[in-house]
Amino acid sequence: MNRHRFSTEEISIFRRSLLAWYDIHKRKLPWRDWHDIDTNIVAYRVLVSELMLQQTQVATVIRYYETWMKQWPNIKSLAEASEDDILKCWAGIIIDSIFYWSYFFHLGLGYYNRARNLYKCAQLIINEYNGEFPNELETMINRLPGVGRYTAGAVSSIAFNQANPILDGNVIRVLSRMRCIGSDLKKKSTTDFLWSLATDVVCPERPGDFNQSLMELGATVCTPQKPKCNECPVQNQCLAYQQQKEIESILDIEQCSANCSFCLKSSDVDTNRSLVEHYPRKKSKTKQREETSFILIIYRLTPKLEFLMIKQKQSNLLSGLWSFLEISSSKNHLDQMNEQKRKTYIIEEIQQMPTIDTIPSINNIKLAGQCRHLFSHIDKQYIIYYTHCEQNDVLIPSTSMQWFNEEQVQTSAISTAMKKVFNVALPQIKLKTSNGKKNGTIDNYFKKKNSKV
Template sequence: ETGPYTRCQTMNRLRSAMRKGKRARMEMGETAKPKGKRSKTAFCFCPSENGFIVLPGKTVDAASACTYHTFPDSADVLLRSQLLRWYDKEKRELPWRTLAMTEADLNIRTYAVWVSEIMLQQTQVATVKDYYLRWMKRWPTVKALAAATLEEVNQMWAGLGYYSRGKRLHEGAQKVVTELKGQMPQTVDSLLKQLPGVGRYTAAAIGSIALGQVTGAVDGNVIRVLCRLRAIGADSTSPAVTEALWGLANMLVDPERPGDFNQAMMELGARVCTPKGPLCSQCPVQPLRPSWCDFKFLLTSSSPSGNSGTCHLCPSEPWDDELGVQNFPRKPAKKPPRVEQTLTCVVVRPGEEGEEEYLLKQRPHKGLLAGLWEFPSLLLEAENSEVKQKRALCAELNGILGTCLTESVFQYVGEVVHIFSHIHQTYVVYSMILKDGGTETQTEDTQWLTRSSLQEAAVSTGVKKVGMLSTHCV
């Protein structure tokens, strides 16, 4: 510890101040209070060089926040310099960062950052890099993307997941060309209002990185960093906490390098201040964080349940010694994914050039995996016997092919499990071989593809898993 007081002396001062505050409240007793906003007598914990200064007996409105959830005036400048110094030295070289730094054309730069931010939603950086490079090589401008078909976009996006993102990028590009004369929006507000699929964070990220606008950007990584720096332990998804975090981000953002600062905050959360196993000893802004020993004492002394009731940013649950810094942020428990079973059949016929062809059917243009291609499939409402499953497939495929297949032609292959963010999907897989290579489909939303073409088609990862399972059975 630095400064005139040791940690032990600091903690003794804290305890003494709290005892004095308690005696003062007991001596005052209960007095009549005018009606109006509810208020409570509470301790105000103010950060100082040696921990916290406790100011007992201060009247705090029930909706207010404790002062240690904000930064002292001098801390924001120090945080900026330390964080940007670390970022300049440690940042990862990523294609979208390089393009944002080197592209002189503002329209192309804004488009390029937009593409990267949409791809990075719910997807790891390592996965995005190759997709981003291929995308920008094929569609280097917003006009080039607008001229593409949705089928081409889905093909390029195949395997990246959350397929509606690609569709919204395509829709946005077409809107820019047809309604905005090919010019990307140039402010955070216009990005938010005019581009489909662009929310508060994405607009702020594009605005700061591509356009140099001075605005904070709050994603999952930044939420974690700020909650730990300022001991914000209330539900991080609540409106009150969300607004508080955006307020902190806007206060901290560097006015000279807003894009770099926001990326530095995200980089810190992704690589150092991680959800599990954070590398606190490597954190460039760790000295600005409250002492956990002090905070734990203050928190557990306020009330048995953790939150004294006066602060909407303090934890509502007791401190967990085993979690330490991972007590922050707090989130509500996720709902378990719903369980689904899908009956699917890999139908094969001889191709004209000797290569086998596979029957694919297009999914509806709205909903899960909209517009993608899959093997003929049916949702299983309940556990069915193999006989009933074959009967259902027989009816489905006779309708598609205009044939009179019998249940005996179907062979059970096995099961494939694929996990979506909100669905635990099990594919019950059958196969069937058509001897007549000239069999044609009776509906427009079907096509025959060779195995090599199937790998390049707009199909989901789950469909590719089904295809791999059936390889040795068809």
């Protein structure tokens, strides 16, 4: 049994529980408010409300929906209206909606197309269907301008009581949580699977109410952030919720056999969020974790300039590559330290490194600067220091620790991040050494430099 599908028994409990909840908790919305109205008008109302809701929040839509319905209470009146009046009403929605600012960017990109399509639908229904809203799902999708699988599913289930599924953002969230669908929504296999789940669950007795109850649950309980799982009527059928309660470690989320294409991958897990909130999988790239490291570059003059490098251990992100001495630090920790404390911290940490027992005494370390490198999962900030190793403090070279000259550093197996680090520090080390070797003081160095000009 594939755990990403509902069993027959689960489906019947799901329908019963959700509809019972919906009957009590549904919000009073004007497009839901009808009694004994003919299906033609219901279909029209559903169409108008669904198209309005595609770009705007419920609270804003209510006002415009009511204005719209007063002006054009049925398909015939809309078909006879002027396009100008329709666009004017629609413009009010856009300007008044939460999309106010993005309106300016989307102006040419089809926000008005929904209003124009509604108008075209009305004319087409009057001219070609004798004023009767077509009730076949395929006809709606193929003939009515701007009507896709979702809108046709909503109209056919709500107005014509047909057991057709719907799948919008709310329904995707509810279903992917209930069945732990953690695969990429951009993949056709994922959306195809979600459509098939929506088809499985839609209730044949009350398809319109059932579809609306799914959307309502997504809008009011099963919200993107901080879902109200304790108020959820279908908590017992929700795999994500069950898993969140039961699993020992959040890393146990891949419960199917290997290579299941629908399970969330443990690499997608963000421990700052609850497990339920991981579904559906975020479309955007996972945010890189921020890290900070101190780097200490130890150099010597033999008399050529040489740099101490160590080979990264196997467990490290950059295992096998050569690196300068690196001490990781947390953001919190970093903020608590002033410059002097940082230096003391670095020295202490270096002396405690197991591989660095042959290191000479270091006490005079200097700040070279900072740089940043983006790894696939980590946004890393390097704070770079350098220090001079007296020649007589000879380090024992080993397979994991060696002196590299400048050319060797540039050509050896070192990471891009370490190359960046090196390029920040090198000019300063050179300045320091040319200064130290020939003239003794920085002042002399600059005097010399200026005299050249």
